[in-house]
Every structure is written in structure tokens, then in C-alpha cells.
Amino acid sequence: MHISVNVDGVAYADEVEPRLLLVHHLRERLGKTGTVVGCDTGNCGACTVHLDGHSVKSCQMFAVQANGHEITTVEGLARDGRLHPVQEAFRDNHALQCGFCTPGMIMQAIDLLADEPDPDDETVRKGLEGNLCRCTGYQNIVRAVQDAAQRMKPGAGPKIEQHDHDHVSAKQPVGGE
Amino acid sequence: MTATAEPEVGKARLRKEDARLITGQTRWTDNLRLTGMLHMAVLRSPVAHARIRNIDCSRATAMPGVAIVLTGQDFAAEQGSLPCAWPITEDMKSPPAPALAVDQVNFAGEAVALVIADNAYRAADALAAIDVDYDELPVVLDLEEALRDNDLVHPSLGTNRCATWVYDSAEAGSGTDVEDEIAAAEVVLERTFRQQRLIPAFMEPRSVVVDPSAGTFTVWSATQIPHILRWMLSAVTGVAEHKIRVIAPDVGGGFGGKLQVTPEELLCLLAARRMGRPVKWTESRTESMLSGHHGRDQLQKITLAARRDGTVTGLKVELLADMGAYLRLVTPGIPILGAFMFNAIYKFAAYRFVCTNVFTNKVPTDAYRGAGRPEATFAIERMMDELAAELGVDPLKIRERNWIGHDEFPFTTVAGLTYDSGNYEAATARALELFDYESLREEQQRRRASGDPVQLGIGISTYTEMCGLAPSRVLGALRYGAGGWETASIRMLPTGKVEVITGTSPHGQGHETVWSQIVADRLGVPFEDVEVLHGDTASSHKGMDSYGSRSLAVGGTALVHAADKVLAKARRLAAHMMECDEADVEFASGSFSVRGTSTVRSLGDVVLAAHVAHDLPEGMEPGMDADATFDPDNFSFPHGTHLCATEVDTETGVVRIRSYVAVDDVGTVVNPLIVDGQVHGGLAQGIAQALYEEAVHDEMGTLTTATFADYLVPSAADLPAFITARTSTPATSNPLGAKGVGEAGTIASTPAVVNGVLDAVRHLGVRDIEMPLSPERVWNALQGRSADGSGDVAAGGLGSIDTQGGQS
Numbered sequence: 006m007h008i009s010v011n012v013d014g015v016a017y018a019d020e021v022e023p024r025l026l027l028v029h030h031l032r033e034r035l036g037k038t039g040t041v042v043g044c045d046t047g048n049c050g051a052c053t054v055h056l057d058g059h060s061v062k063s064c065q066m067f068a069v070q071a072n073g074h075e076i077t078t079v080e081g082l083a084r085d086g087r088l089h090p091v092q093e094a095f096r097d098n099h100a101l102q103c104g105f106c107t108p109g110m111i112m113q114a115i116d117l118l119a120d121e122p123d124p125d126d127e128t129v130r131k132g133l134e135g136n137l138c139r140c141t142g143y144q145n146i147v148r149a150v151q152d153a154a155q156r157m158k159p160g161a162g163p164k165i166e167q168h169d170h171d172h173v174s175a176k177q178p179v180g181g182e
Numbered sequence: 183m184t185a186t187a188e189p190e191v192g193k194a195r196l197r198k199e200d201a202r203l204i205t206g207q208t209r210w211t212d213n214l215r216l217t218g219m220l221h222m223a224v225l226r227s228p229v230a231h232a233r234i235r236n237i238d239c240s241r242a243t244a245m246p247g248v249a250i251v252l253t254g255q256d257f258a259a260e261q262g263s264l265p266c267a268w269p270i271t272e273d274m275k276s277p278p279a280p281a282l283a284v285d286q287v288n289f290a291g292e293a294v295a296l297v298i299a300d301n302a303y304r305a306a307d308a309l310a311a312i313d314v315d316y317d318e319l320p321v322v323l324d325l326e327e328a329l330r331d332n333d334l335v336h337p338s339l340g341t342n343r344c345a346t347w348v349y350d351s352a353e354a355g356s357g358t359d360v361e362d363e364i365a366a367a368e369v370v371l372e373r374t375f376r377q378q379r380l381i382p383a384f385m386e387p388r389s390v391v392v393d394p395s396a397g398t399f400t401v402w403s404a405t406q407i408p409h410i411l412r413w414m415l416s417a418v419t420g421v422a423e424h425k426i427r428v429i430a431p432d433v434g435g436g437f438g439g440k441l442q443v444t445p446e447e448l449l450c451l452l453a454a455r456r457m458g459r460p461v462k463w464t465e466s467r468t469e470s471m472l473s474g475h476h477g478r479d480q481l482q483k484i485t486l487a488a489r490r491d492g493t494v495t496g497l498k499v500e501l502l503a504d505m506g507a508y509l510r511l512v513t514p515g516i517p518i519l520g521a522f523m524f525n526a527i528y529k530f531a532a533y534r535f536v537c538t539n540v541f542t543n544k545v546p547t548d549a550y551r552g553a554g555r556p557e558a559t560f561a562i563e564r565m566m567d568e569l570a571a572e573l574g575v576d577p578l579k580i581r582e583r584n585w586i587g588h589d590e591f592p593f594t595t596v597a598g599l600t601y602d603s604g605n606y607e608a609a610t611a612r613a614l615e616l617f618d619y620e621s622l623r624e625e626q627q628r629r630r631a632s633g634d635p636v637q638l639g640i641g642i643s644t645y646t647e648m649c650g651l652a653p654s655r656v657l658g659a660l661r662y663g664a665g666g667w668e669t670a671s672i673r674m675l676p677t678g679k680v681e682v683i684t685g686t687s688p689h690g691q692g693h694e695t696v697w698s699q700i701v702a703d704r705l706g707v708p709f710e711d712v713e714v715l716h717g718d719t720a721s722s723h724k725g726m727d728s729y730g731s732r733s734l735a736v737g738g739t740a741l742v743h744a745a746d747k748v749l750a751k752a753r754r755l756a757a758h759m760m761e762c763d764e765a766d767v768e769f770a771s772g773s774f775s776v777r778g779t780s781t782v783r784s785l786g787d788v789v790l791a792a793h794v795a796h797d798l799p800e801g802m803e804p805g806m807d808a809d810a811t812f813d814p815d816n817f818s819f820p821h822g823t824h825l826c827a828t829e830v831d832t833e834t835g836v837v838r839i840r841s842y843v844a845v846d847d848v849g850t851v852v853n854p855l856i857v858d859g860q861v862h863g864g865l866a867q868g869i870a871q872a873l874y875e876e877a878v879h880d881e882m883g884t885l886t887t888a889t890f891a892d893y894l895v896p897s898a899a900d901l902p903a904f905i906t907a908r909t910s911t912p913a914t915s916n917p918l919g920a921k922g923v924g925e926a927g928t929i930a931s932t933p934a935v936v937n938g939v940l941d942a943v944r945h946l947g948v949r950d951i952e953m954p955l956s957p958e959r960v961w962n963a964l965q966g967r968s969a970d971g972s973g974d975v976a977a978g979g980l981g982s983i984d985t986q987g988g989q990s
Contacts, residue, residue: 024303038213039206041434043385044467048890051385079206088204096200099855102863103690104203105385105434111204130898137890139385139435140690141859142866142927143898 008072012037013081021068027061028052030068031078039080039108043137050136053109054078060116062109062135079108082115090156091115091149100149102140110136114150123154190699190709191918194855197695198714202432209431211389211402212464219391220249222453222463223305224446225295225312226472227287230323230543230883231335232316234285237295242311247304249457251312252296254284257452262418264508265443267410267663268515270539274345277336277541279508281445281452287316288335288507289543290884291472293445298453298461321543321883325481325502328540335507335541344505344539345514349521349597351533357596360487360532363496367487371568377557378953379479379504379877381471381887382550383895384689386434388474389464390447392454399454401428403447406436407727408687410664412719414443414511415451430717433689437867438549439474440689441729442511446473471888476877477550479504480517482561484524487532492573492583496532497596499524499561503539506546513546514539515662519554519648519730522597526562527606527646527821528584533596543883549729551867552925555647556932563643563933571944577642577937578610578619585644592914599648601819603911604847606644613823613845616905622827630945635833637946638840641826641938645930649922650735650818650915667813668737669724672701672744674806676793678786680707682714685725686737691924692856693733699852700738700918704745705785706772724811731922734852735818739916743810752788752806758799759783759791818913818921822846824930828938832946835961837873837939839902846926847909850919854908857923861906864927870896871928872935876954894954 009018010030017035031037031054042064043051052063055077063076082089091114094100101107110133117124117132124132129150130143138146202208239251254261257280264279283294295312299305320333328335328342335342351357364370391402399421405411408428416423433440446463454461465473480503487496503517521535566584570577586593588605595601619640626638651657652666671683682697698712715721725737749769756774757764766777775782788806791797795804827840844861851857874894878887887893894900912919932953939955940948943964951963 022303029303032213033215037206038210039208041208041210041386042212043387044890046467046889046891049385049467079204083205092204095204096196099197099859101200101203102692102859103385103433103435104199104208105210107203108206126903130901134897134899137385137895137897139383139437139867139895140863142862142864142904143901144862144904145859147898147903 006069008069010071011075013076013078023067023069025068026064027066027068027071028063031063037078037080040078041105041108043105048137049106050113051106051109053112053136055112055116060113079111082111089115091118091153094149094153094156098145098149098152100141100145106136106138110138110146114153117150118154118157122158124151190703191852193699193853195695195699195709195853197692198698199692199694210386210434211391211404211431214391214402214462216391216393216460219460219462220298220300220457221302221305222450222461223297223299223302223309224293224463224469225309226469227283227290227292227294229287229316229318230290230321231319232287233319234283234287234294235315235317238313239295241313242297242308245304245308245311247300248308249298249300251308252298252453254280254282254294257282258284260419260452261448264445264448265414265418265511266509266513268512269661270347270514270518271345274514275339275341275343276509277339281448289545291545292507293449293473296449296453298457302464323542323544323879323883325504325540325542328542329538335543342541344509344541347518347521347537349535351596354598356594356598357530358532360496360498360534363532364485364487364498367495368490369488369569369572371486371565371572373484373565373568375482375484375561375564376952377478377480377482377560379547380477380550380871380875381877381893382437382439382474382477383893384435384437384439387465387467387470388440388444388446389462390450391460391462392450393460394454394458397425399426399451401426401447401451402431403428404433404440405430406433406440406687406689406729408717408719409685409725409727411443411447415448418448419451428719430687436689437551438477438553438729441549442475467890468888471893472545472885475510475548476506476545477547478557479547480557482557484561484565486565486569488569490573492569492575492580494528494530494569494584497525497530499535501537503537504544504547505539505541506544507541508546510546510548513548515660516547516549516554517557518660520558522599522648523555523558524562525596526559527586527644528562529586530596544879545885551864551928553730555925556868556929559643559645559929560933563645563937567642567937567940581642581644600816601646602816602914604646604819604821605909605911606821606823608909609821609845609847610644610823612907612909613825613843616845616907617825617841617843619825635831637830637832637942639828639830639938639940639942641828641934641936641941643824643930643934643937644821646819646821647925647929648817648819649731649925650814651730651732652817653815654813664726665813666726666736667811668726668732668740669809669811670737670740670744671809672748672807674748674789676790678707678711678789680705680712682712682741683722684714684716684737684741685722685727686733687717687725687727688733689728691728691733692853696734696852696856697738697741700741701745704742705748706770707785731924734918734920735913735916735922736812736814738918738920739814740810740812742917743812744808747808747810748806751808752785754799755792755802756783756788759788814915816915818849818915820846820848820921820923820926822926822930824934826934826938828935828942830939830942830960832943832964835957835959835964837955837960839869839935841905842902843905844927844930845907845909846923847911848923848926849910849913849921851908851910852918852920858906860923861927862904864925865904865931866896866901868928868931869901869935871932872953872955874900874954
């Protein structure tokens with residue numbers, strides 16, 4: 006079957022077998038090996054990507070089901086060489102060890118934070134229930150997600166990206182605009 | 183060169199590894215795609231014990247994309263036997279272990295045929311078209327039944343008894359006779375504990391790629407042990423060792439599960455040799471669980487002798503250890519690693535350990551995080567609680583009465599080890615403070631008095647472990663087939679940058695970061711200027727790899743020694759450059775100076791001078807590189823005290839961990855962020871053994887827990903937040919003072935949780951509950967019966983199928 010899928014901002018058109026799993030399409034055909042396979046029953050979540058902005062387990066979908074949709078993987082999160090706040094928070098809080106679950110964990114965390122911008126410990130734990138990690142005991146993952154929530158709050162970004170009154174007025178005399 | 187004012191050792195450096203791991207720029211083995219690469223799929227036996235009458239590959243061979251289908255007969259002449267490097271006794275029985283079964287299968291999941299095809303889907307398709315006729319044999323599953331030798335796993339051995347290994351303090355001269363102590367004891371307790379079978383369940387499934395081109399076999403593998411793998415592949419296949427290069431790229435966890443020479447690694451090599459093309463194999467999760475080695479699986483009969491005042495006097499340990507169907511790399515030695523640890527931190531007068539290794543028709547067992555030491559710690563910490571209950575005293579008091587005092591180190595134990603350092607009082611005091619022990623005891627009393635349906639329990643576990651594996655002479659004495667040293671090289675590049683080569687093989691531990699910190703401190707170079715190379719036998723030509731909490735204590739020490747060699751040579755050259763006596767040269771923060779003058783040469787200047795070699799002292803070789811290999815004199819002995827408050831819902835049997843405090847003494851800490859992470863992960867795995875995980879074989883020998891839906895690796899929602907803290911008595915056995923941390927959390931947490939649950943329900947008449955403490959088992963225990971109705975030993979676990987046979 007012929008499918009067109011946009012992955013991390015690039016449009017791909019391919020001929021695929023109907024049975025080809027989305028995760029294999031990403032890894033084997035498109036070379037997007039940042040997304041990984043950890044199990045075959047949908048329990049581990051290592052293969053989690055976003056389909057039109059919502060997390061899905063890409064080993065539980067056929068590639069053909071992604072036809073006409075937009076996929077974001079962990080490889081498509083950084084913008085202009087800057088990491089996504091969730092990626093930064095994972096690094097800064099030592100929320101990964103071997104790193105195999107990390108792509109899926111980060112994608113699920115972003116999805117969680119879209120629904121729960123300021124989650125407590127239990128909300129994070131329940132929100133990540135479908136993603137297994139064998140290294141960290143989850144403690145630093147929970148901390149990273151909560152840290153990321155703070156970083157993603159309105160006004161929490163770098164000064165340069167803020168458009169508050171002080172920032173704008175301070176800049177005016179310099180530029181003379 | 184920038185001076186490093188703040189010491190790197192002890193600093194919570196963020197990890198160098200993370201940049202690639204959080205962006206998906208990873209190098210997992212399964213990511214590799216080579217030109218002309220073929221894919222291997224493995225047909226596995228659905229039965230646990232059978233003769234193979236016939237394998238018909240004709241339909242599979244004719245399928246599209248299939249290059250060849252191979253059976254054990256095809257490889258019989260070249261596959262040899264998979265290695266077991268630890269023949270624990272002279273008379274140990276060791277069956278041939280073909281990578282691909284030739285005429286008999288001995289566990290469900292054993293490889294019986296291979297399909298080599300042009301893609302993984304087509305290879306998998308063809309598996310279904312292979313017809314195998316099996317003549318089934320009686321299956322041997324239960325350890326005690328196996329020892330009756332009614333049915334044999336390997337008839338050619340004549341018995342299911344693999345080996346019996348004994349340590350006796352009276353014979354060894356390290357203590358008195360345990361039978362005398364038992365005869366003279368005021369209190370004798372006998373208990374039997376079952377260490378259920380576990381599955382390492384690393385997140386990255388195993389994967390192998392073998393490229394046979396250019397006259398050399400390049401093997402990429404998701405392994406913990408690239409160096410041992412290279413050696414063993416050569417030994418088994420006869421391919422010259424220098425014609426094999428093994429690369430462990432990014433490896434997604436191991437926990438001992440990738441401390442193995444696997445059938446599939448060997449088969450990939452043989453298939454690539456036969457086809458003359460690269461061959462890849464990546465396992466599914468179910469394959470991983472069916473064929474990757476399992477851990478634990480022991481029956482422990484423990485006899486403890488004590489006085490009425492709570493002083494322990496004798497300890498007798500009688501183990502049955504399940505080998506499964508074959509002896510893999512270190513299978514028979516795993517329970518022996520526990521032999522020296524049952525006496526733990528306590529002062530026993532007499533100790534006897536007898537372990538009988540037994541063959542069954544199950545997946546082979548081998549190393550899993552802690553390997554022998556969690557089993558030992560569980561047994562002794564459960565016994566200390568049993569003794570406390572018997573005597574009606576606080577379990578903490580019993581431990582205090584018997585542990586080695588901080589002023590008694592170095593202390594030679596009844597098992598013959600010399601513990602170099604430790605302070606059990608300090609770790610325990612800190613744990614009690616963080617836990618709020620007294621008020622939890624009060625709450626426990628209130629809940630008991632009011633008959634609260636949710637009862638509170640307090641679980642205590644102290645532990646020590648022998649790690650930093652290992653002094654080579656000790657390994658030799660234990661009949662292990664290799665040494666325990668580790669090696670490191672430092673290459674000083676002409677621009678002042680540094681390459682470090684290590685024989686350790688990290689798979690999540692963060693060696694790139696920590697090794698950089700050590701070198702930055704020692705040489706006074708910036709952390710960022712150090713690159714750590716590992717896991718490729720072409721660049722890191724020797725090493726003993728990573729397991730047994732050894733990498734820092736042994737490999738880190740080799741690195742310190744290499745750095746010291748660099749400095750020694752650089753000092754001599756610096757003296758030559760500054761025209762002074764070497765004795766007047768001082769080194770600080772990356773610079774050499776002449777004492778009492780302003781003359782200075784940076785290490786970079788000296789390295790460059792050594793590199794161009796225009797003007798060297800008489801007889802000095804150009805270059806500033808150095809190698810060092812370190813063989814430790816002793817093990818290292820981390821220890822700690824863990825406290826766990828559990829709430830047990832007596833109406834449902836559900837256990838909830840309310841708080842968990844872990845205070846560990848792992849010696850000097852290089853990176854506290856990484857040490858905390860190791861403890862967290864270790865706790866999770868130990869708690870998982872206590873509450874969730876169990877590999878279950880049904881009465882036919884089929885593994886019924888071969889997916890993550892059935893084998894309950896805990897999620898974030900299943901685990902509590904941990905409170906971790908440290909006390910520190912540096913190891914005296916290495917210059918870093920490091921003791922090792924990889925296994926600590928796993929070792930201490932299992933008994934802490936189980937002791938906590940029993941403490942919550944003991945007053946309701948519950949004496950013991952078998953692990954994992956599922957709601958069903960806890961509830962059944964509260965009803966005064968074990969899950970299978972047979973009395974003493976609970977079984978049945980997660981509502982699935984009992985290993986002894988029969989539905990629970």
C-alpha cells in the first residue's frame with residue numbers, strides 16, 4: 006500500500022506491506038532509529054511517538070494507519086539546536102541511565118504535561134504507567150517531569166523569548182525602533 | 183590549560199552520555215544496517231524435554247526471501263559447546279551445551295532451527311513453516327524431586343545433581359563447628375525460604391550483528407562483556423581470536439542478563455561465516471524471556487543457633503540451586519557468590535554452607551543483579567527477624583547485639599573474608615533518624631490495638647556485600663576460569679586533550695562521565711577535554727568488562743594508576759624542560775612548577791614536548807601515554823541499613839510501601855547523582871522481587887510469564903518515592919576509597935520489604951509468605967492457609983500457574 010507520513014517535519018511517501026508496524030516503518034524504512042522497540046505486547050512504551058500531537062505506541066499500530074498523519078519522534082523535539090524542556094529536564098535530573106526507555110518516556114511525558122501542566126507525584130506516576138524503565142526506579146523520572154512542568158510554564162522560558170512589558174521597554178531605547 | 187579549582191571527585195556532574203540518549207542519536211545494535219545484511223530468526227522448542235525425531239525444513243526453505251534454513255545437524259560439527267567458565271568443583275557434572283539443539287531439547291525456548299532471510303518479517307514467516315517432530319520425555323521441574331533422579335534431564339550424566347559445594351568454618355579454621363553450636367544452643371530456629379526465579383528484563387532486547395567481510399568477524403552485540411565474548415567465541419568456534427572484533431555499542435541495560443555468551447551470538451557468527459554476508463538477529467521480548475538466562479531460583483534451608491540473650495552462635499545453610507537445563511557462562515558459581523555472605527555483618531562463631539546445584543528442564547539461570555548476595559542477605563535478614571520474634575525483642579536490638587562494631591575493622595569473618603571498613607552503627611543511626619522509627623512503632627501499636635483493617639509494618643534490613651570483583655587469586659581458588667583485574671590506558675594527545683580507554687563496558691552506568699571526572703582530577707585537565715573509549719576490542723584490547731559492582735573499584739583504580747604513570751613521566755620531562763632537579767618539581771591543577779620559583783610548564787606543554795620529542799631526557803621514549811592494570815588484593819564491602827514501612831490491607835491483601843529509607847555506605851562517592859540513581863534502580867528491582875516478579879513454569883515446563891503483561895516489571899505507579907542518604911567509610915583496598923554501588927539497592931531492599939509485611943501481620947498469626955507477596959498470597963496467609971492449600975510453603979503467586987504443578 007502507498008502511504009504518506011510526515012515524520013519530524015519531513016514528508017515521506019512509501020510503498021509498504023499492510024502488516025508493517027509503524028515502529029518498523031520508522032526504524033527500518035525511514036532510518037528513524039531514535040524510536041526503539043522494547044516488547045511485543047504494548048506494555049513497555051519504549052516505542053512511544055506522537056501521532057498528530059498525541060502519544061501512541063508505535064509497535065501497536067500499522068504503518069498504514071499513520072497514512073496522512075503527522076508523527077513526531079524524539080528526534081524531532083529539539084528546535085534550532087535547542088533541546089525541548091522535557092529533554093533538558095531528563096538530563097538535568099539524571100532521569101535516565103541506559104537510555105533505552107528514554108525516547109518513549111520523554112514522548113509520554115510531553116503528552117502528560119499537555120493535559121496536566123502542574124502534575125503532582127501521583128499524577129506523574131499514573132501518567133507514565135504505560136512506560137517501563139528498568140534502571141532508574143522512576144524517582145528521577147518523576148522529578149524530571151515535574152521540573153519540566155516548571156520550565157514549560159508560561160513565562161518560564163529564557164528571557165529572550167519572553168514578551169513581558171519590562172523586556173520590551175528595556176529593549177526599545179537600544180534599538181531606537 | 184584551565185586549572186580545575188573545584189575537585190571533580192564528589193561533584194554531581196551531569197552525564198556526558200545523555201546528549202545522545204535524550205535526542206535519539208543512539209547506537210543500539212539493532213540500529214545497524216549493513217549492505218547485503220541477512221536476518222536470522224530462531225525456531226524455539228515449545229516443549230521442555232523431548233527427543234527431536236525429525237525436522238522438515240523443505241516448506242520453509244522454499245518461501246520467498248529465505249536464503250537458508252539451518253538445524254543443529256547442520257552445525258553439529260562446528261558449533262562446539264557453549265562455555266561454562268566456572269566449574270565449581272572438580273567433579274561437577276557439565277552437559278554439552280549446543281547453541282542449536284541437535285537431537286534433544288532440554289527446555290522450552292531452546293533453539294532448534296534458524297531461518298536466514300532477506301528481512302526480519304520473512305525470516306519470522308518461515309519459522310512457522312518448519313515442521314519438527316518431538317518425542318516428548320518426562321519433564322524435571324521441582325528441585326527436590328529432581329534430586330531423587332527418577333527422571334533425568336541429561337540421561338548421559340546419570341544424575342540431576344550438578345555439584346555440591348561446601349564451606350565449613352571448622353574445616354577452614356575460620357570458626358567453630360556448627361553442629362556443636364546447634365547442639366549447645368538455647369534457641370534453634372529452622373526456616374525454609376524460596377528465592378523465586380526472576381528475569382533480568384533489561385529494556386533493550388538482545389541483538390547481534392556479525393559482519394564476516396575482510397577476513398575478520400566483526401561482532402556487534404548488546405552485551406556487558408565484549409572482551410570475554412571475544413575470547414569465548416574464539417575458544418568455541420576455533421576462529422582465531424585476533425580475527426574476531428567485538429563491539430558493544432550503546433547497550434540498553436544488562437543487570438547480569440547480558441553477562442553471557444549466548445547461543446544466538448555464536449549462531450550469528452556461524453551463519454555469517456556460512457553465508458559470507460552480514461547477519462543480524464534481534465530478539466522479541468518473549469524470546470528474551472524464553473531463552474535469555476534467568477536469575478535466583480533457590481530453596482534455602484537455614485538453621486540458626488542463638489542464646490536466649492539474642493547472641494547468634496551458629497548458622498547452617500543448606501541450599502538447592504536451580505541451574506535450569508544447561509550451565510551457561512557462570513551459572514554454577516552464582517550461588518557460591520552468596521556463600522560468603524550469609525553471615526553478613528554479624529559475628530557468628532560457626533558457619534556451614536552446603537549448596538547443591540541441580541539440573542531441571544527450565545531456562546538456564548545465571549547472573550542477575552546481586553548474583554548470590556541478595557539471596558544470602560534475604561535469608562539472614564529474615565532469620566534475624568525470626569529470632570527477634572522468637573525472643574520478643576525489637577529486631578533492631580538483635581542486629582545491634584550481633585553486628586561487627588565500627589572499632590573492630592578490619593574484621594575477618596567466619597566465612598573467611600576480611601572486611602576492610604564499615605560503620606554499621608552510623609548507617610543505622612542515620613536511617614532511623616530519616617525514618618522516624620519511634621513514631622512509626624507507636625502508630626503500629628495504635629493500629630494493632632484498634633484492629634485497623636490496614637496494618638502497619640516496619641521492615642529492617644542491614645546488609646553488606648562482597649563486590650569489586652575480584653582478586654584474581656581468589657577467583658582462581660574458587661576455580662573460576664578468568665581473572666578479576668581491570669585495565670585502563672590514557673592517551674595524551676598533542677593538543678592536550680585526553681583519550682581514556684577502559685576495559686570496563688558500561689551499559690547505563692555512566693562511566694564516560696565518571697572516568698572523565700577521575701582523570702580531570704588527577705591530571706588537572708578540564709572534564710570536557712576527556713573522551714572515554716570503551717566496548718570495542720579493537721580500541722580497548724583487553725578488559726574484564728562490567729558486572730559485580732566492579733567497574734569503579736577495580737577499573738577506576740586502574741585508571742588512577744595510569745594517570746599516575748602519566749604524571750610520573752611528565753614530572754621527569756618537566757624537570758628536564760625547566761632545568762631543575764625532579765625532586766623540586768611540584769604539580770598542581772594541571773601545571774608543573776619549580777619549588778620556590780615562578781617557572782611553570784603546563785601539562786599540555788610537557789605533553790607536546792613529549793610528542794614532538796625534539797629534546798627528551800636521555801633514554802626517554804617519545805609520547806606521554808600510559809597503561810595500567812589493577813588486580814585488587816581484596817573485595818570491597820559496601821553496607822547499609824534500609825527501613826521500609828509497609829501498609830497491608832488485611833481485607834484485600836494489597837501491600838503498599840508507605841516510606842522507604844536507604845542509607846548506604848559505598849565508600850568514597852565520585853558522582854553523587856549517579857550513585858543515587860544506582861540505588862534507586864537497585865531498590866526498584868529488589869522491591870520487585872519482594873512484591874511483583876516471578877518467572878513461572880507450568881507443569882509441562884512452559885514459561886507462562888513470557889511477556890511484560892505476565893511478568894510484572896513494576897511501573898512508576900507501583901513504586902514509592904525513596905529517601906536515600908549515605909554514610910561513608912572509604913574502602914582501604916583501593917586509592918579511590920570506592921566500594922561499588924550497582925547491586926547494593928537490590929540486595930537490601932527485598933528483605934526490608936518482606937520483613938515489613940510480616941511485621942504488619944505477624945500478630946495475626948502469619949509466620950511467612952512466599953515471594954512475590956502478591957495480594958492473593960498475603961490474603962491467603964491472613965486466612966491461615968497457603969495459596970495451594972499444602973501448608974508450609976505458599977505458592978501460586980500472581981494467580982497464574984504454580985511451578986510445582988497445578989492451578990492455584
